Amino acid sequence: MQNRRNSLFLLAAALLGGALCGAAEPSYHLLGQSAPDFALRATSGSNFRLSEHRGEVLLVAFWGSRCGQCGTQLAALSRMVDTYRSAGLAAFAVNVDDNQVAAAEFAMAHPVTFPVLLDPAKAIARQYRIDNLPMLLLVDRAGVIRYVHRSYRSGSDAQYLDQIKVLLDE
Amino acid sequence: MKRSFQFAFTLLALLAMSGFAWSAEAEAPAAPETAEAAAAAAPAPAAAPDTRALDEEIQSIKKDVVDLNRDLFVLEEELLFPANTQVAVFLSMDVGEFFALDTVELRVDDKQVAKYLYTPREAEALLKGGVQRLYLGNLRVGNHELVALFTGKGPNGQDYSRGAQLKFEKSVGAKYLELKIADRQRKRQPEFEIKDWE
Numbered sequence: 610m611q612n613r614r615n616s617l618f619l620l621a622a623a624l625l626g627g628a629l630c631g632a633a634e635p636s637y638h639l640l641g642q643s644a645p646d647f648a649l650r651a652t653s654g655s656n657f658r659l660s661e662h663r664g665e666v667l668l669v670a671f672w673g674s675r676c677g678q679c680g681t682q683l684a685a686l687s688r689m690v691d692t693y694r695s696a697g698l699a700a701f702a703v704n705v706d707d708n709q710v711a712a713a714e715f716a717m718a719h720p721v722t723f724p725v726l727l728d729p730a731k732a733i734a735r736q737y738r739i740d741n742l743p744m745l746l747l748v749d750r751a752g753v754i755r756y757v758h759r760s761y762r763s764g765s766d767a768q769y770l771d772q773i774k775v776l777l778d779e
Numbered sequence: 780m781k782r783s784f785q786f787a788f789t790l791l792a793l794l795a796m797s798g799f800a801w802s803a804e805a806e807a808p809a810a811p812e813t814a815e816a817a818a819a820a821a822p823a824p825a826a827a828p829d830t831r832a833l834d835e836e837i838q839s840i841k842k843d844v845v846d847l848n849r850d851l852f853v854l855e856e857e858l859l860f861p862a863n864t865q866v867a868v869f870l871s872m873d874v875g876e877f878f879a880l881d882t883v884e885l886r887v888d889d890k891q892v893a894k895y896l897y898t899p900r901e902a903e904a905l906l907k908g909g910v911q912r913l914y915l916g917n918l919r920v921g922n923h924e925l926v927a928l929f930t931g932k933g934p935n936g937q938d939y940s941r942g943a944q945l946k947f948e949k950s951v952g953a954k955y956l957e958l959k960i961a962d963r964q965r966k967r968q969p970e971f972e973i974k975d976w977e
Contacts, residue, residue, distance in 0.1 A: 648896040656881070658898045 637757040638738060644669070644748045647733045649703065649726035652713045657701060657724050660752070666693075666776040667748040668700035668769075671734060674715040675706075676742040682761040686745075687722045689766075689773060696777050697750070701726055705734045705742070745769070749776045856915075864917040865953040868893070868925070872905040874962040878939060878969035880905065881931035883958070885914055888923055892916060913958070918949045927958050929971055945973035 639645075644667075648658040659667070668686055672679035683702055690700045700723040704712040709727050716725040728734055737746070740759070747756040747769075756772045758765065868885060880902050885893040893914040897905075905911065925945045933939025945956065955976035963970040 648898060650896065656896050656898045658896075658901070661898060661900055 637754075639746075639754050640757055642754060643752050644746065644754050645736050647736065649728055649733060651724040651726050652704075652716050653724065655724075657726055659701070662699050663752050664750050665697045665699045666750060666773060667746075668698070668773075669737075669746040669748060670700065670702045671737070671739045671742060671744045671746075672702055672704060673706050673742045674704070674708075674711050678761040679743045680715070680719045682743045682745070682765070683719055683721050685761075685766050685769070687720055689769065690723050693773060693777060698773060698777060699723065703728050703733060705729075705731055705739065747772055747776060749779060860915055860917055862953045863951050864919065864949075866914075866916050866918045866949065866956070867912060867953070868914040868927075868956045868958065870905070870911045870913045870958045870960075871909075872902075872960045875902075875906045875960070876962050877934045877967060878929075878960060878962070879932040880929065880960065882929075883913065884928040886926040886928070887916070887918065889926075910957075918954070920949050920951060922946065922948050925956060925973060927971070927973060929960065933969065934967055939969070941969070941971050943971040943973050945975065947975055 644659060646658065646660045648656055650656050659669075668690070670679075670683060670686055672683060686700055686702075690698055702716070702721060702723065702725045704716070704725060704727050706712040706715075707729055709729055712725070712727060743758075743761050745758040745761075746754050747758075749755045755776060758769070866887075870883060872880065880897050882897065883893075883895050884891060895911075895913060901911075923946070925947065927943045928940065929942070930938070930940045943958065947954065947956070957974040957976060959970075959972045959974055961970045961972070962968075
């Protein structure tokens with residue numbers, strides 16, 4: 610009886626461990642690799658190419674107008690970019706909505722101080738294998754993707770700042 | 780009195796001599812120390828040429844790597860795009876008063892082979908005389924058609940879209956084509972031309 614109880618306990622522990630492992634954030638295939646280059650049109654009308662910003666620390670935020678946390682994240686990123694722009698921090702918000710008008714309206718309604726790029730064909734989102742929104746990539750001065758965040762929570766700002774500072778100091 | 784004076788003089792002389800000898804002894808090791816310091820310092824000038832030689836070696840290796848990389852690049856291009864099938868399309872801009880380039884789409888035999896979105900910096904580089912290799916590919920020997928679609932801002936800042944077309948014959952050698960964007964001052968319009976470099 611005691612043995613059976615022990616084995617049941619072990620089985621439950623193993624299942625719980627497996628579930629916790631499964632819940633952990635999956636690895637990102639481009640982490641540690643060069644960020645694929647792209648050129649996209651911005652809501653302001655001009656075009657932006659990622660490789661032209663080599664030498665700067667880049668925040669590439671993928672977002673959609675129907676994503677609840679995206680607006681809050683973009684506002685937080687705007688504040689960070691305003692603070693650290695002179696140190697070499699830049700950001701792009703890549704919108705993946707089908708409806709470009711909705712995306713432009715959303716961008717207008719939120720205080721975003723960096724270019725909002727449009728990817729209606731989702732070619733860039735596919736290239737970067739975006740599997741969640743919001744999704745934020747931190748690219749170092751050499752153009753390598755160093756950190757990835759698949760969500761935005763209350764404590765995310767502090768984490769972003771720590772990582773941004775590490776990249777800016779390199 | 781005289782004897783005591785002589786004794787005192789002799790004592791002083793002895794003391795002076797012993798003092799001199801002492802100071803000579805005290806200073807004596809200084810020579811070997813200086814010699815040691817000189818010996819220690821001697822390798823320093825010898826180390827500088829070593830560092831220089833190492834630096835020269837590193838520079839030489841770097842140059843070899845660059846040369847090797849260039850050779851490999853040429854070899855790769857020759858393998859991927861052999862001269863008998865190679866087609867390259869270049870783009871150049873002249874003046875640009877009546878046209879601000881935004882995108883170029885290239886179609887060869889009704890198949891899109893390239894589409895390029897220009898940033899302000901790239902457009903500026905073209906206006907300064909830069910020539911961009913827009914497309915490099917392979918085509919069979921025979922007749923082909925190239926269509927280039929240009930979009931951007933035309934005269935008075937309005938959206939502007941134009942196309943240019945060229946029917947060309949691909950022979951055994953490599954084919955080079957150039958898309959030229961120029962201003963036609965008389966009509967105050969941009970002009971799009973495809974030039975065959977034979």
